[in-house]
Amino acid sequence: MISIKDLLLGQLAVEKGLVTQAQLSEVMKEQQDGKVDPNATVSPTNSKAARPLGTILLSKGMIKEQDLVALLEEQSRRLESVKTCQKMQKVEYLFGQLLVKYNLATMLQINKCLEIQLKMAEKGVTPIPRLGELLVEHGFVDKKTVADVLKMQDKDVLFCTGCGRQYNVVGLEEGKAYKCKECGGVMLKRALLESLKADETTFGFEMPTEER
Ligand SMILES: [Zn+2]
Incomplete structure (x- = not known):
């Protein structure tokens, strides 16, 4: 399940021209598949929790930190x-x-x-x-x-x-x-x-x- 928070954040990132719709879809798919972060410490009990979209975009270098701050505010x-x-x-x-x-x-x-x-x-x-x-x-x-x-x-x-x-x-x-x-x-x-x-x-x- 994609959370409404992530849906909104993704929509905003596209609106602001930070990422394209295609890039967003790709990242969201990866997020759902859970293959996004090889460094993530995923505990077995918590394996279903997806990383927040903003964190993923940031770690991929698709957005800058100040972008993320602005996105989260909006x-x-x-x-x-x-x-x-x-x-x-x-x-x-x-x-x-x-x-x-x-x-x-x-x-x-x-x-x-x-x-x-x-x-x-x-x-x-x-x-x-x-x-x-x-x-x-x-x-x-x-x-x-x-x-x-x-x-x-x-x-x-x-x-x-x-x-x-x-x-x-x-x-x-x-x-x-x-x-x-x-x-x-x-x-x-x-x-x-x-x-x-x-x-x-x-x-x-x-x-x-x-x-x-
Ligand atoms: Zn009432």
């Missing part, structure tokens, strides 16, 4: 952006489900757009377009439908920013803070979520993180 920025995107998608998914429920879009179309969002996050695009925008852009749904469904979703529904559950709240009070019954996450209205763009400085800020 890699962690993008991993962060992927994480943020995945959190955002918990909510986007519910919006998608609603479209499917009313036969306004297919699950295939929703999944395609969610996949595009993730790809964009991997490429470091900010902010990530919302699912509604992407569905319109691809001609799957028209603008009015997106607006209507968002409005419908916003009425008395709160979304948990932690686990993505949605709740119908009877007699919703404006300005009152609601917490998720399941995970204790902060509950927000759709409109609030909409105003938060998918970069870590704004969207991530509202998110209770499981990792920390």
Whole structure:
């Protein structure tokens, strides 16, 4: 298995013109075959652990140390952006489900757009377009439908920013803070979520993180 970290790092090295796609494929193949480093001290219990791609590129002289430092920095920025995107998608998914429920879009179309969002996050695009925008852009749904469904979703529904559950709240009070019954996450209205763009400085800020 190639880790997402290595995939990203390799993609970045190609983007920056440090290696060609062909060179990268070659090195990754070697990495998977485990024939890359004759000097590696591989313990029998640990024989499946592949060396990090960055280390391999460095030891082969394909990149310099300062390249690796820059690549690793960009890699962690993008991993962060992927994480943020995945959190955002918990909510986007519910919006998608609603479209499917009313036969306004297919699950295939929703999944395609969610996949595009993730790809964009991997490429470091900010902010990530919302699912509604992407569905319109691809001609799957028209603008009015997106607006209507968002409005419908916003009425008395709160979304948990932690686990993505949605709740119908009877007699919703404006300005009152609601917490998720399941995970204790902060509950927000759709409109609030909409105003938060998918970069870590704004969207991530509202998110209770499981990792920390
Ligand atoms: Zn929750």
